[in-house]
Amino acid sequence: MRLLVVEDDLLIARSLDNALTPLGNIVEAFTHCAEAGAALHQGGFDLVLLDLGLPDGDGLTLLEAMRERGDTTPVLILTARDGVEDRVRGLDLGADDYLAKPFSIAELEARVRALLRRSQQRSDNQLRLGPLCFDLASGRVTLDETPLELPRRELLLLEGLLSQTGDIAPREMLESRLFGFGEVGSNALEVYVSRLRKRLQGSGLRIRTFRGLGYRLEEERA
Amino acid sequence: MIEVDGSLKRRLAIWLLVTVSGLGTLLMIEAYLGAQRAAQRAYDSQLEAAALTIAESVQWQEGEPVLEIPAAALQILATRHQERVFYAVLDADGRRISANLVLDIAEDDQRHVAREPFWRDVTWRGEDWRLYGREYDSAGWETQDPVQIWVGHTMAGRRALAGELFERAVTRFLAMVLLAGLLMLLAMRVALTPMRRLRQLLRRRDADDMGPLDARVPEELRELAETLDTLFSRQRDSRDALLRFTADASHQLKTPLAGLQSTSELALAQDDPETWRSALVDVNEGAARTSRLASQLLSLARLRHVGGDGDMARLDLAAMLREVTLEWAGRDAAREHDLGLAELPAAPVAILGASWALRELLGNLIDNALSYTPAGSEITLGIEIDTRVATLYIEDDGPGVPADLLERLHHPFERGGRQDTQGSGLGLAVVDSIAKRHGAAWQVSNREPRGLRVTLRLTLSSPEER
Numbered sequence: 001m002r003l004l005v006v007e008d009d010l011l012i013a014r015s016l017d018n019a020l021t022p023l024g025n026i027v028e029a030f031t032h033c034a035e036a037g038a039a040l041h042q043g044g045f046d047l048v049l050l051d052l053g054l055p056d057g058d059g060l061t062l063l064e065a066m067r068e069r070g071d072t073t074p075v076l077i078l079t080a081r082d083g084v085e086d087r088v089r090g091l092d093l094g095a096d097d098y099l100a101k102p103f104s105i106a107e108l109e110a111r112v113r114a115l116l117r118r119s120q121q122r123s124d125n126q127l128r129l130g131p132l133c134f135d136l137a138s139g140r141v142t143l144d145e146t147p148l149e150l151p152r153r154e155l156l157l158l159e160g161l162l163s164q165t166g167d168i169a170p171r172e173m174l175e176s177r178l179f180g181f182g183e184v185g186s187n188a189l190e191v192y193v194s195r196l197r198k199r200l201q202g203s204g205l206r207i208r209t210f211r212g213l214g215y216r217l218e219e220e221r222a
Numbered sequence: 223m224i225e226v227d228g229s230l231k232r233r234l235a236i237w238l239l240v241t242v243s244g245l246g247t248l249l250m251i252e253a254y255l256g257a258q259r260a261a262q263r264a265y266d267s268q269l270e271a272a273a274l275t276i277a278e279s280v281q282w283q284e285g286e287p288v289l290e291i292p293a294a295a296l297q298i299l300a301t302r303h304q305e306r307v308f309y310a311v312l313d314a315d316g317r318r319i320s321a322n323l324v325l326d327i328a329e330d331d332q333r334h335v336a337r338e339p340f341w342r343d344v345t346w347r348g349e350d351w352r353l354y355g356r357e358y359d360s361a362g363w364e365t366q367d368p369v370q371i372w373v374g375h376t377m378a379g380r381r382a383l384a385g386e387l388f389e390r391a392v393t394r395f396l397a398m399v400l401l402a403g404l405l406m407l408l409a410m411r412v413a414l415t416p417m418r419r420l421r422q423l424l425r426r427r428d429a430d431d432m433g434p435l436d437a438r439v440p441e442e443l444r445e446l447a448e449t450l451d452t453l454f455s456r457q458r459d460s461r462d463a464l465l466r467f468t469a470d471a472s473h474q475l476k477t478p479l480a481g482l483q484s485t486s487e488l489a490l491a492q493d494d495p496e497t498w499r500s501a502l503v504d505v506n507e508g509a510a511r512t513s514r515l516a517s518q519l520l521s522l523a524r525l526r527h528v529g530g531d532g533d534m535a536r537l538d539l540a541a542m543l544r545e546v547t548l549e550w551a552g553r554d555a556a557r558e559h560d561l562g563l564a565e566l567p568a569a570p571v572a573i574l575g576a577s578w579a580l581r582e583l584l585g586n587l588i589d590n591a592l593s594y595t596p597a598g599s600e601i602t603l604g605i606e607i608d609t610r611v612a613t614l615y616i617e618d619d620g621p622g623v624p625a626d627l628l629e630r631l632h633h634p635f636e637r638g639g640r641q642d643t644q645g646s647g648l649g650l651a652v653v654d655s656i657a658k659r660h661g662a663a664w665q666v667s668n669r670e671p672r673g674l675r676v677t678l679r680l681t682l683s684s685p686e687e688r
Contacts, residue, residue: 102513107554168552170544210551211562211602213544 001046001116005029006036006062007078008054012101016049019105020112033057040066045073047115050095052079052086060093067094074115078103114166127162130204130219134162143203153178154196157189161207161217170214231410238406242399249395257387261380266341269354272298272373276309277358280369287313287369289320295373303378308351312370319369327372331355335370350377416440420447432458467526471519478512518648521582525655536683537577538570539612540605546584547603550592558597561588564604571605571612574683575660583656586649587616587676594674595620612682617675622668631666653678 003020007013008031017027028045030036033056040048040062048066052059063075074096079086087098096118097111121127127134131144141148141158150158160177161169175189193215197207208216275295281288289311299307310321316332325346334340335355342353353374416439423437432454439447482505489501544563551561584603591601595618606613623631632654650666657664657678664678 100517102510104510104554110554168548170548210548211560212565213548213551213563216552 001025002044003027003112004036004039004045004048006033006048006054006059007031007051009051012051012078015105016108019109023109023113031055033059033062037062037065040071040073043071046119047112048073048075049112050075050077052077052081052090060090063090063093063095074119076111076115110166117165121165127159127165129162129165129217132158132162132200132203132205134159143200148199150196150199153192154199157192157196158217161215164216166216166218168210168214168216171212172214174214230414234406234410238403242402246395246399250392253391253395254388257384257391260387261383264383265352265375265380266354268298269352269373269375270339270356272296272309273354273356273371276311276371276373277356277369280311280358287311287319287367291320291322299373299375303382305375305378306349308353308372308374310372312372314367314369316370325351325374327353327355332370335372336368344374351375352377352380416443424450432461463526464523467523471523474515474519475512478508478515482508482512515648518586518652521652522648522655525579525652525659533576533578534574535577536572537575537580539573539575539580539614539680540566540571542577542580543584543603543605543614546581547588550585550588555589555592559592559595560598560600561592562600562602564602566605567607571607572683573612573680575680579656579659583653583678584614586652590649591616591618591620591674607682610682612680614678614680615675617669617673619669619673622672622674623666625668628666628668 001024003025005013005016005027007016007029010031013029013031017029020027028039030039031054033054039045050059050063059077059079063077066073066075075094076097076099077090077095078099078101079090080101087100090098096115099108099111117128121136125136127136133142135141139155141150141155156177157174160174163169171189175184178189178192193207193209200206204220205217206220208218210216272295275292275298276289279290279292279295281290291309295309296307299305299309308321308323308325310323310325310327311319312327312332313319316329325344331340331342332355335357339354339356342355344351344353351374353372355370355372357368357370359368420437420439420443423435434451434454435447437447485501485504485508489498489505492498544566547561547563550556588601588603591599595601599618599620601616601618603614603616606615632650653664653676660680662678662680664676666674666676669675
C-alpha cells in the first residue's frame with residue numbers, strides 16, 4: 001500500500017514512517033501543503049494521513065480540494081486540535097477518520113488497517129477479514145478458500161459484522177438487518193451470534209461481545 | 223455589538239419640540255381669545271361714551287325731545303378704519319326721533335333695554351354690527367319720559383385691534399421659544415460634559431489597565447461608572463485566575479517533563495541496552511501521562527475561562543452515552559476491559575447541556591475507570607430515570623477508593639492515593655467543572671462488595687424549554 005503522510009513535525013513523521021513501513025506499506029512524507037498537493041495530483045495513493053496545522057496552510061483546504069476533484073482516497077486526519085467542531089468539520093469535508101494528537105502507535109495502526117481494508121473492499125467488491133472473504137456480488141462466503149454455507153440470517157449477520165471492518169457493529173444495526181424493524185426478543189440476536197461463533201471456531205477469528213453496545217468480529221491476537 | 227440608536231441630543235430636542243408645540247398651541251388659543259376680549263372691551267367703552275354724549279344733547283321742546291347729534295359723538299364712534307356708524311334715538315313709544323340708518327331695532331331688544339343697558343351683535347346688509355342700547359331718563363321741564371339711545375358700528379376696528387394684539391403675542395412667544403432653544407442647546411452641551419470626560423478617561427486607559435476608575439461623575443452616571451468598575455474588577459479577577467492557572471499548569475507540566483529529561487539523560491549515560499529499554503518504557507509512559515495532562519489542562523482552562531452557556535442545547539443523553547461508550551469500547555485502551563452499557567431507557571432522555579462538555583465528562587469518567595481498574599474489570603455505564611432527574615452512572619468492580627479519600631477526589635491533582643497509573647489527577651476536576659456548569663450534582667461512592675460508582679444527576683428538560 002502506498003501511503004501519503006502530510007506532517008510538519010519531523011519526529012512524528014519519522015515515527016509514522018517507522019510504524020507503517022514494517023506493515024508492508026510505502027510511506028511518502030511531505031511537510032508542506034503545496035508539495036503534498038502536487039503529489040496527490042499524480043495520484044496512486046491508497047491512504048492519506050493529514051495533519052491540519054501546516055506551515056503553508058490548513059490541511060482541511062487540501063482535503064476540500066481533493067474531494068472537489070472527485071479524489072476518493074481515504075483520509076485520516078491527525079491533529080492536536082481536538083475540539084468537537086474541528087472534528088465535525090473535518091468529517092463533513094469528507095475525512096474518513098480522525099485521530100487526535102497525541103495518539104498511541106497501536107491506535108494509529110488499527111485505524112490505518114481499518115481504512116485500508118475498507119478502501120480495498122470498495123475496489124474489489126469483497127469484504128475480507130483474515131481468512132474470511134465475503135463476495136458482495138454473489139453473496140458467497142469462503143473461509144480459508146473453502147466455501148462456507150450459511151443460513152440467511154447468519155449470512156446477514158456476518159455481512160453486518162464485516163461491513164464494519166474491525167469496528168464494533170452496533171446491536172441496533174444488526175437487529176434491524178436481521179429482523180427488520182419489528183419487535184425482537186432481547187436475546188434473539190445472541191442466538192445467531194453464538195451459532196456463527198461455533199462456525200468460526202478455530203479459524204483465528206472471534207466475535208467479541210460488547211455489553212449493551214454490539215459485537216465486533218476480530219482476529220484473535222496471538 | 224454596539225448599535226447606535228438615535229442621539230441623546232435629538233431625543234431631547236424632539237421631546238422639547240413636542241412640549242413646546244403643545245404648550246404653544248394652548249398659549250396661542252389663550253392669546254387669541256385674550257386679544258378678542260381686549261378689543262371688545264376697548265370699543266364697547268367707546269360705544270358707551272358715544273351713547274352718553276348723545277344722551278347729554280337731548281333737548282325738550284314742547285314736551286317733545288329734540289335732538290341735534292353732536293359731532294363729538296360721531297367722532298367717538300368712527301374709528302380710523304373707515305367704519306360705518308349708526309345711531310338712533312327712540313322715544314318712549316319706540317318712535318324714532320333721530321337716526322342715520324334704517325336699521326331696525328327689534329321690539330324684544332327695546333323692551334330689554336328698558337330694563338338694563340344692552341349689547342347686541344347683528345348682521346345688516348351683509349355686514350356685522352355691534353350695537354349698544356341704553357335708556358336714559360331725560361328730564362325735560364314738563365315730561366319725564368325716557369329715551370332710548372342706540373349706537374353702533376361695524377367691526378373692522380375691533381378686528382384690526384384684536385389682530386394687532388394677537389400678532390404681538392405671537393412675536394413675543396416665538397422670540398421666547400428661540401431663546402429657550404438656544405439656551406437648551408447650551409445646557410445640553412454643559413450637561414453632557416461629564417460623559418465626554420468619562421469617554422476621554424476610558425480612551426486614555428492602557429489596554430491592560432484593570433484598576434478601578436478614577437473619575438468625578440454626576441449622580442446619573444454613577445451607576446454606569448460603577449458597572450464599568452465591576453466589569454474591570456471581574457476582568458482583573460479572571461485575568462489573575464488565568465495567570466494563576468497558567469502558572470499551575472506550567473508547574474504541573476514541568477514535573478513529568480523533568481522526569482522524562484532525567485530518565486533519558488541517565489539512560490544515555492549508560493551503555494547497557496537493558497537499561498535503555500527500561501528507561502524507554504518509563505519515557506513512553508511519562509510522555510503519555512504528560513500529553514494527557516496537557517489535554518486535560520486545556521479542557522479545564524476552556525471550562526473555567528470560556529464563560530457563557532451559549533452552547534447549551536437540548537440533547538438526548540441516552541444517544542450521546544451510547545455513542546461515546548461505543549467509541550471508547552472500540553479503542554485500544556479498552557481492549558483488556560469489559561466496557562459495556564446497561565439497558566438504556568427506550569425513550570430519548572432529553573436534557574439541556576453542552577454537547578462537547580458532556581462528551582468530555584463521559585470520556586474522563588470512562589478513562590478514569592479504564593486507568594484505575596485492573597485488566598479484565600467490568601465497567602458498566604447506564605441511565606436511571608426519575609420523574610424529573612436523569613441519573614447517569616458508571617460503575618466498575620475494581621478496587622474502589624479508601625473512604626477517607628472520597629471527599630477529596632474532585633480536587634485537581636488528587637489521585638486517590640494511586641501513583642501506579644498514568645493518571646494526571648485532573649479527570650475528576652474536569653468532571654466537577656462540567657457538572658457545575660450544568661447545575662448537576664455528582665457523587666463518588668464505593669460499591670459492595672467491591673468497586674466504585676460515580677453518579678451524575680441531571681435535570682430532565684421539559685419539551686417547552688428550548
